[in-house]
Amino acid sequence: MIPDQEVFRGKKILVTGGLGFIGSNLSIKLIEMGAQVLLVDSLIPEYGGNLFNVRDIESKIRINISDVRDEHSMRYLVQGQDYLFNLAGQTSHMDSMQDPYTDLEINAKAQLFILEACRKYNPDIKIIFASTRQIYGKPDYLPVDEKHPLRPVDVNGINKLAGECYFILYNNVYGIRGCVLRLTNTYGPRMRIKDARQTFLGIWVRLLVEKMPFEVWDGHQLRDFTYVDDAVDALLMVAQSEEAEGQIFNLGGDCVISLEDLARLLIEVNGSGDYIVRPFPPDRKQIDIGDYYTDFSRIHSALGWKPKVSLREGLRRTLEFYRKFLKYYQ
Numbered sequence: 001m002i003p004d005q006e007v008f009r010g011k012k013i014l015v016t017g018g019l020g021f022i023g024s025n026l027s028i029k030l031i032e033m034g035a036q037v038l039l040v041d042s043l044i045p046e047y048g049g050n051l052f053n054v055r056d057i058e059s060k061i062r063i064n065i066s067d068v069r070d071e072h073s074m075r076y077l078v079q080g081q082d083y084l085f086n087l088a089g090q091t092s093h094m095d096s097m098q099d100p101y102t103d104l105e106i107n108a109k110a111q112l113f114i115l116e117a118c119r120k121y122n123p124d125i126k127i128i129f130a131s132t133r134q135i136y137g138k139p140d141y142l143p144v145d146e147k148h149p150l151r152p153v154d155v156n157g158i159n160k161l162a163g164e165c166y167f168i169l170y171n172n173v174y175g176i177r178g179c180v181l182r183l184t185n186t187y188g189p190r191m192r193i194k195d196a197r198q199t200f201l202g203i204w205v206r207l208l209v210e211k212m213p214f215e216v217w218d219g220h221q222l223r224d225f226t227y228v229d230d231a232v233d234a235l236l237m238v239a240q241s242e243e244a245e246g247q248i249f250n251l252g253g254d255c256v257i258s259l260e261d262l263a264r265l266l267i268e269v270n271g272s273g274d275y276i277v278r279p280f281p282p283d284r285k286q287i288d289i290g291d292y293y294t295d296f297s298r299i300h301s302a303l304g305w306k307p308k309v310s311l312r313e314g315l316r317r318t319l320e321f322y323r324k325f326l327k328y329y330q
Protein backbone atom coordinates (compact mmCIF):
# COMPACT_ATOMS: atom_id res chain seq x y z
CA MET A 1 0.00 0.00 0.00
CA ILE A 2 1.07 3.58 -0.58
CA PRO A 3 -0.48 6.64 1.09
CA ASP A 4 -3.48 7.98 -0.83
CA GLN A 5 -2.28 11.17 -2.54
CA GLU A 6 -5.68 12.87 -2.33
CA VAL A 7 -6.56 12.49 1.35
CA PHE A 8 -4.52 15.50 2.49
CA ARG A 9 -5.38 17.87 -0.35
CA GLY A 10 -6.63 21.15 1.13
CA LYS A 11 -6.38 19.75 4.66
CA LYS A 12 -4.97 21.86 7.48
CA ILE A 13 -2.00 20.14 9.01
CA LEU A 14 0.08 21.10 12.00
CA VAL A 15 3.55 19.58 12.24
CA THR A 16 5.32 20.11 15.56
CA GLY A 17 9.07 19.76 15.19
CA GLY A 18 8.45 20.62 11.54
CA LEU A 19 11.89 22.17 10.99
CA GLY A 20 13.57 19.00 12.23
CA PHE A 21 14.67 15.95 10.32
CA ILE A 22 11.53 13.86 10.01
CA GLY A 23 9.12 16.79 10.31
CA SER A 24 10.65 18.64 7.36
CA ASN A 25 10.72 15.56 5.12
CA LEU A 26 7.08 14.93 6.02
CA SER A 27 6.14 18.55 5.33
CA ILE A 28 7.75 18.46 1.89
CA LYS A 29 5.61 15.42 1.06
CA LEU A 30 2.45 17.04 2.48
CA ILE A 31 2.98 20.14 0.33
CA GLU A 32 3.36 17.88 -2.72
CA MET A 33 0.01 16.36 -1.75
CA GLY A 34 -1.68 19.77 -1.66
CA ALA A 35 -2.02 20.21 2.12
CA GLN A 36 -1.95 23.52 4.02
CA VAL A 37 0.95 23.06 6.39
CA LEU A 38 1.77 24.97 9.56
CA LEU A 39 5.12 24.14 11.16
CA VAL A 40 5.78 24.73 14.83
CA ASP A 41 9.35 24.53 16.02
CA SER A 42 11.41 26.09 18.78
CA LEU A 43 14.69 25.96 16.82
CA ILE A 44 16.62 25.23 20.02
CA PRO A 45 20.20 25.00 18.65
CA GLU A 46 21.04 21.63 20.22
CA TYR A 47 18.11 19.95 18.46
CA GLY A 48 17.61 19.01 14.82
CA GLY A 49 15.65 22.05 13.62
CA ASN A 50 17.16 23.83 10.62
CA LEU A 51 15.49 26.40 8.37
CA PHE A 52 17.45 25.07 5.42
CA ASN A 53 15.43 21.84 5.74
CA VAL A 54 12.36 23.60 4.32
CA ARG A 55 14.13 25.85 1.83
CA ASP A 56 12.32 24.25 -1.14
CA ILE A 57 8.84 24.73 0.32
CA GLU A 58 9.43 27.99 2.18
CA SER A 59 6.91 29.99 0.17
CA LYS A 60 4.18 27.36 0.56
CA ILE A 61 4.20 26.82 4.31
CA ARG A 62 3.63 28.82 7.45
CA ILE A 63 6.23 28.64 10.19
CA ASN A 64 5.56 29.50 13.79
CA ILE A 65 8.68 29.59 15.94
CA SER A 66 7.31 28.57 19.29
CA ASP A 67 7.78 25.99 21.96
CA VAL A 68 5.42 23.10 22.62
CA ARG A 69 6.04 23.76 26.32
CA ASP A 70 4.13 27.01 25.89
CA GLU A 71 0.61 25.96 26.77
CA HIS A 72 -0.92 29.21 25.54
CA SER A 73 0.66 29.01 22.09
CA MET A 74 -0.37 25.39 21.69
CA ARG A 75 -3.94 26.23 22.65
CA TYR A 76 -4.06 28.69 19.77
CA LEU A 77 -2.07 26.65 17.26
CA VAL A 78 -4.14 23.44 17.34
CA GLN A 79 -7.36 25.27 16.52
CA GLY A 80 -8.84 24.58 13.10
CA GLN A 81 -6.30 21.90 12.24
CA ASP A 82 -7.41 18.57 10.69
CA TYR A 83 -4.26 16.63 11.55
CA LEU A 84 -1.39 17.01 13.96
CA PHE A 85 1.88 15.22 13.26
CA ASN A 86 3.54 15.53 16.60
CA LEU A 87 7.27 15.24 16.02
CA ALA A 88 8.71 17.86 18.37
CA GLY A 89 10.95 16.14 20.82
CA GLN A 90 14.18 16.10 22.74
CA THR A 91 15.90 13.16 21.07
CA SER A 92 19.30 12.80 22.75
CA HIS A 93 19.60 9.93 25.20
CA MET A 94 22.74 11.40 26.81
CA ASP A 95 21.16 14.86 27.16
CA SER A 96 18.19 13.27 28.88
CA MET A 97 20.54 11.83 31.51
CA GLN A 98 22.38 15.10 32.02
CA ASP A 99 19.27 17.29 31.99
CA PRO A 100 16.33 15.05 32.85
CA TYR A 101 13.91 17.89 33.61
CA THR A 102 14.05 19.41 30.13
CA ASP A 103 13.43 16.00 28.62
CA LEU A 104 10.48 15.51 30.96
CA GLU A 105 9.01 18.88 30.05
CA ILE A 106 9.26 18.41 26.29
CA ASN A 107 8.62 14.70 25.88
CA ALA A 108 5.97 14.24 28.55
CA LYS A 109 4.50 17.42 30.08
CA ALA A 110 4.21 19.35 26.81
CA GLN A 111 2.46 16.35 25.27
CA LEU A 112 -0.24 16.77 27.88
CA PHE A 113 -0.51 20.48 27.04
CA ILE A 114 -1.04 19.53 23.41
CA LEU A 115 -3.66 16.95 24.27
CA GLU A 116 -5.51 19.26 26.64
CA ALA A 117 -5.49 21.98 23.99
CA CYS A 118 -6.98 19.50 21.52
CA ARG A 119 -9.57 18.23 24.01
CA LYS A 120 -10.78 21.75 24.77
CA TYR A 121 -10.39 23.50 21.43
CA ASN A 122 -10.24 20.90 18.66
CA PRO A 123 -11.48 17.45 19.69
CA ASP A 124 -11.95 16.38 16.05
CA ILE A 125 -8.25 16.61 15.23
CA LYS A 126 -6.32 13.43 14.47
CA ILE A 127 -2.87 13.08 16.04
CA ILE A 128 0.12 10.99 15.08
CA PHE A 129 2.83 10.72 17.71
CA ALA A 130 6.43 9.73 16.98
CA SER A 131 7.62 7.43 19.74
CA THR A 132 10.82 5.42 19.88
CA ARG A 133 12.14 1.87 20.12
CA GLN A 134 14.17 3.11 23.10
CA ILE A 135 11.19 2.44 25.37
CA TYR A 136 11.73 -1.33 25.04
CA GLY A 137 15.16 -1.12 26.65
CA LYS A 138 17.51 -4.09 26.36
CA PRO A 139 15.61 -6.69 24.33
CA ASP A 140 14.59 -10.02 25.89
CA TYR A 141 14.14 -11.43 22.39
CA LEU A 142 14.67 -10.40 18.79
CA PRO A 143 13.11 -9.14 16.64
CA VAL A 144 11.22 -6.91 19.08
CA ASP A 145 7.46 -6.74 18.55
CA GLU A 146 4.95 -4.43 20.23
CA LYS A 147 4.24 -7.01 22.99
CA HIS A 148 7.82 -6.87 24.24
CA PRO A 149 8.09 -5.63 27.86
CA LEU A 150 8.74 -1.90 28.21
CA ARG A 151 11.84 -1.23 30.30
CA PRO A 152 13.44 2.05 29.20
CA VAL A 153 17.13 2.33 30.05
CA ASP A 154 17.29 6.12 30.06
CA VAL A 155 15.24 9.15 31.05
CA ASN A 156 14.36 9.84 27.43
CA GLY A 157 12.79 6.39 27.06
CA ILE A 158 10.71 6.87 30.20
CA ASN A 159 9.40 10.25 29.09
CA LYS A 160 8.65 9.10 25.54
CA LEU A 161 6.74 6.19 27.02
CA ALA A 162 4.70 8.56 29.18
CA GLY A 163 4.10 10.67 26.06
CA GLU A 164 2.74 7.79 24.03
CA CYS A 165 0.57 6.60 26.93
CA TYR A 166 -1.09 10.02 27.07
CA PHE A 167 -2.00 9.85 23.38
CA ILE A 168 -3.52 6.40 23.68
CA LEU A 169 -5.35 7.40 26.87
CA TYR A 170 -6.88 10.49 25.27
CA ASN A 171 -7.87 8.38 22.27
CA ASN A 172 -9.60 5.84 24.49
CA VAL A 173 -11.16 8.15 27.07
CA TYR A 174 -11.91 11.35 25.15
CA GLY A 175 -12.04 10.10 21.57
CA ILE A 176 -9.17 12.36 20.44
CA ARG A 177 -8.08 10.11 17.61
CA GLY A 178 -4.42 9.21 17.97
CA CYS A 179 -1.91 6.73 16.70
CA VAL A 180 1.63 6.01 17.90
CA LEU A 181 4.56 4.94 15.75
CA ARG A 182 7.61 3.55 17.52
CA LEU A 183 10.48 4.50 15.26
CA THR A 184 13.78 2.70 15.08
CA ASN A 185 16.98 4.48 13.89
CA THR A 186 15.78 6.74 11.12
CA TYR A 187 18.21 8.33 8.70
CA GLY A 188 18.36 10.31 5.48
CA PRO A 189 18.63 13.82 4.10
CA ARG A 190 18.00 16.63 6.64
CA MET A 191 19.05 14.66 9.70
CA ARG A 192 21.31 16.42 12.19
CA ILE A 193 24.94 15.68 11.38
CA LYS A 194 26.59 18.34 13.54
CA ASP A 195 27.06 15.81 16.33
CA ALA A 196 25.71 12.46 17.49
CA ARG A 197 22.76 13.94 19.43
CA GLN A 198 20.18 12.61 16.99
CA THR A 199 21.99 9.56 15.64
CA PHE A 200 25.58 8.35 15.54
CA LEU A 201 25.05 7.88 11.80
CA GLY A 202 24.84 11.67 11.49
CA ILE A 203 28.34 12.26 12.72
CA TRP A 204 29.64 9.32 10.67
CA VAL A 205 28.18 10.84 7.50
CA ARG A 206 29.55 14.27 8.31
CA LEU A 207 33.09 13.06 8.98
CA LEU A 208 33.04 10.87 5.89
CA VAL A 209 31.95 13.76 3.69
CA GLU A 210 34.65 15.90 5.34
CA LYS A 211 37.14 13.09 4.51
CA MET A 212 37.92 12.36 8.16
CA PRO A 213 37.86 8.99 9.95
CA PHE A 214 34.84 8.32 12.18
CA GLU A 215 34.60 6.22 15.35
CA VAL A 216 32.69 2.97 15.68
CA TRP A 217 32.04 2.04 19.29
CA ASP A 218 32.29 -1.71 19.80
CA GLY A 219 30.83 -2.46 16.36
CA HIS A 220 29.16 -5.80 17.05
CA GLN A 221 25.75 -4.38 18.00
CA LEU A 222 22.98 -5.27 15.58
CA ARG A 223 20.57 -2.57 14.43
CA ASP A 224 17.93 -1.83 11.81
CA PHE A 225 17.48 1.47 10.01
CA THR A 226 14.48 3.13 8.40
CA TYR A 227 15.06 5.51 5.52
CA VAL A 228 13.19 8.73 6.18
CA ASP A 229 10.88 8.46 3.13
CA ASP A 230 9.65 5.13 4.47
CA ALA A 231 9.03 6.66 7.89
CA VAL A 232 7.10 9.50 6.21
CA ASP A 233 5.00 6.96 4.29
CA ALA A 234 4.13 5.25 7.57
CA LEU A 235 3.14 8.56 9.20
CA LEU A 236 0.86 9.35 6.26
CA MET A 237 -0.61 5.86 6.13
CA VAL A 238 -1.59 5.74 9.78
CA ALA A 239 -2.99 9.27 9.58
CA GLN A 240 -5.39 8.23 6.85
CA SER A 241 -6.44 4.91 8.37
CA GLU A 242 -9.35 4.55 10.78
CA GLU A 243 -8.03 1.13 11.72
CA ALA A 244 -4.87 2.76 13.09
CA GLU A 245 -6.72 4.91 15.65
CA GLY A 246 -5.72 4.05 19.21
CA GLN A 247 -3.01 1.72 17.90
CA ILE A 248 0.74 1.45 18.41
CA PHE A 249 2.97 0.22 15.60
CA ASN A 250 6.69 -0.47 15.30
CA LEU A 251 8.63 0.69 12.28
CA GLY A 252 11.74 -1.19 11.21
CA GLY A 253 14.32 -1.50 8.50
CA ASP A 254 14.84 -3.63 5.40
CA CYS A 255 17.76 -5.55 6.94
CA VAL A 256 19.67 -6.18 10.16
CA ILE A 257 23.30 -5.11 10.24
CA SER A 258 26.12 -4.82 12.77
CA LEU A 259 27.53 -1.35 13.29
CA GLU A 260 30.90 -2.33 11.92
CA ASP A 261 29.30 -3.76 8.78
CA LEU A 262 27.30 -0.56 8.49
CA ALA A 263 30.53 1.44 8.68
CA ARG A 264 32.00 -0.70 5.89
CA LEU A 265 28.87 -0.35 3.75
CA LEU A 266 28.84 3.42 4.22
CA ILE A 267 32.47 3.66 3.13
CA GLU A 268 31.83 1.39 0.15
CA VAL A 269 28.85 3.49 -0.96
CA ASN A 270 30.91 6.65 -0.48
CA GLY A 271 33.78 5.23 -2.51
CA SER A 272 36.38 6.00 0.18
CA GLY A 273 36.79 6.64 3.90
CA ASP A 274 38.09 5.24 7.13
CA TYR A 275 36.89 4.35 10.61
CA ILE A 276 38.43 3.50 13.97
CA VAL A 277 36.94 0.93 16.34
CA ARG A 278 36.84 2.10 19.99
CA PRO A 279 35.38 0.58 23.14
CA PHE A 280 32.09 2.09 24.28
CA PRO A 281 32.64 5.15 26.51
CA PRO A 282 31.52 4.07 30.02
CA ASP A 283 28.66 6.63 30.33
CA ARG A 284 27.21 5.45 27.01
CA LYS A 285 27.63 1.78 27.86
CA GLN A 286 25.36 2.31 30.87
CA ILE A 287 22.42 3.19 28.62
CA ASP A 288 23.23 1.05 25.61
CA ILE A 289 20.58 -1.52 24.70
CA GLY A 290 22.88 -4.04 23.00
CA ASP A 291 21.44 -5.71 19.89
CA TYR A 292 18.10 -4.43 18.68
CA TYR A 293 15.99 -4.97 15.60
CA THR A 294 12.33 -4.69 14.95
CA ASP A 295 9.43 -6.93 14.13
CA PHE A 296 7.23 -4.59 12.06
CA SER A 297 4.76 -7.28 10.95
CA ARG A 298 1.90 -5.59 12.82
CA ILE A 299 1.86 -2.47 10.63
CA HIS A 300 2.59 -4.64 7.61
CA SER A 301 -0.50 -6.79 8.21
CA ALA A 302 -2.72 -3.86 9.19
CA LEU A 303 -1.72 -1.32 6.55
CA GLY A 304 0.71 -3.01 4.20
CA TRP A 305 3.65 -0.82 5.29
CA LYS A 306 7.15 -2.12 4.81
CA PRO A 307 10.44 -0.37 4.13
CA LYS A 308 10.91 0.19 0.41
CA VAL A 309 14.30 1.90 0.30
CA SER A 310 17.24 -0.47 0.83
CA LEU A 311 19.94 0.53 3.29
CA ARG A 312 22.49 0.81 0.48
CA GLU A 313 20.24 3.08 -1.57
CA GLY A 314 19.25 5.14 1.48
CA LEU A 315 22.90 5.70 2.39
CA ARG A 316 23.67 6.65 -1.19
CA ARG A 317 20.90 9.28 -1.22
CA THR A 318 21.99 10.56 2.19
CA LEU A 319 25.63 10.96 1.19
CA GLU A 320 24.62 12.66 -2.04
CA PHE A 321 22.52 15.19 -0.10
CA TYR A 322 25.29 16.07 2.37
CA ARG A 323 27.98 16.28 -0.29
CA LYS A 324 25.84 18.97 -1.88
CA PHE A 325 24.60 20.80 1.20
CA LEU A 326 27.22 20.13 3.89
CA LYS A 327 27.75 23.79 4.72
CA TYR A 328 24.15 24.20 5.90
CA TYR A 329 24.52 21.37 8.42
CA GLN A 330 27.96 21.89 10.00
Ligand SMILES: NC(=O)c1ccc[n+]([C@@H]2O[C@H](COP(=O)([O-])OP(=O)(O)OC[C@H]3O[C@@H](n4cnc5c(N)ncnc54)[C@H](O)[C@@H]3O)[C@@H](O)[C@H]2O)c1
Pocket residue numbers: 016017018019020021022023040041042043044047048049050066067068069086087088089090091106110130131132133182183184185186187191192198199
Ligand atom coordinates in the same frame (compact mmCIF):
# COMPACT_ATOMS: atom_id res chain seq x y z
N1 LIG B 1 15.37 10.14 14.12
C1 LIG B 1 15.23 9.01 14.75
O1 LIG B 1 16.01 8.05 14.56
C2 LIG B 1 14.09 8.81 15.71
C3 LIG B 1 13.97 7.56 16.35
C4 LIG B 1 12.95 7.37 17.26
C5 LIG B 1 12.04 8.39 17.53
N2 LIG B 1 12.18 9.58 16.90
C6 LIG B 1 11.22 10.64 17.26
O2 LIG B 1 10.78 11.33 16.12
C7 LIG B 1 10.55 12.71 16.42
C8 LIG B 1 11.28 13.57 15.41
O3 LIG B 1 12.66 13.29 15.52
P1 LIG B 1 13.74 13.84 14.51
O4 LIG B 1 14.67 12.73 14.27
O5 LIG B 1 13.10 14.51 13.35
O6 LIG B 1 14.50 14.88 15.45
P2 LIG B 1 14.81 16.41 15.22
O7 LIG B 1 15.57 16.88 16.41
O8 LIG B 1 15.42 16.66 13.89
O9 LIG B 1 13.36 17.04 15.22
C9 LIG B 1 12.71 17.43 16.38
C10 LIG B 1 12.31 18.86 16.19
O10 LIG B 1 11.57 19.24 17.34
C11 LIG B 1 11.94 20.57 17.65
N3 LIG B 1 11.69 20.76 19.06
C12 LIG B 1 12.35 20.19 20.11
N4 LIG B 1 11.86 20.63 21.26
C13 LIG B 1 10.85 21.49 20.93
C14 LIG B 1 9.97 22.26 21.69
N5 LIG B 1 10.03 22.25 23.01
N6 LIG B 1 9.04 23.02 21.05
C15 LIG B 1 8.99 23.04 19.70
N7 LIG B 1 9.83 22.34 18.93
C16 LIG B 1 10.74 21.57 19.54
C17 LIG B 1 13.41 20.67 17.33
O11 LIG B 1 13.82 22.02 17.11
C18 LIG B 1 13.49 19.83 16.07
O12 LIG B 1 13.34 20.62 14.91
C19 LIG B 1 11.05 12.93 17.86
O13 LIG B 1 9.93 13.00 18.71
C20 LIG B 1 11.87 11.69 18.15
O14 LIG B 1 11.80 11.31 19.51
C21 LIG B 1 13.19 9.82 16.01
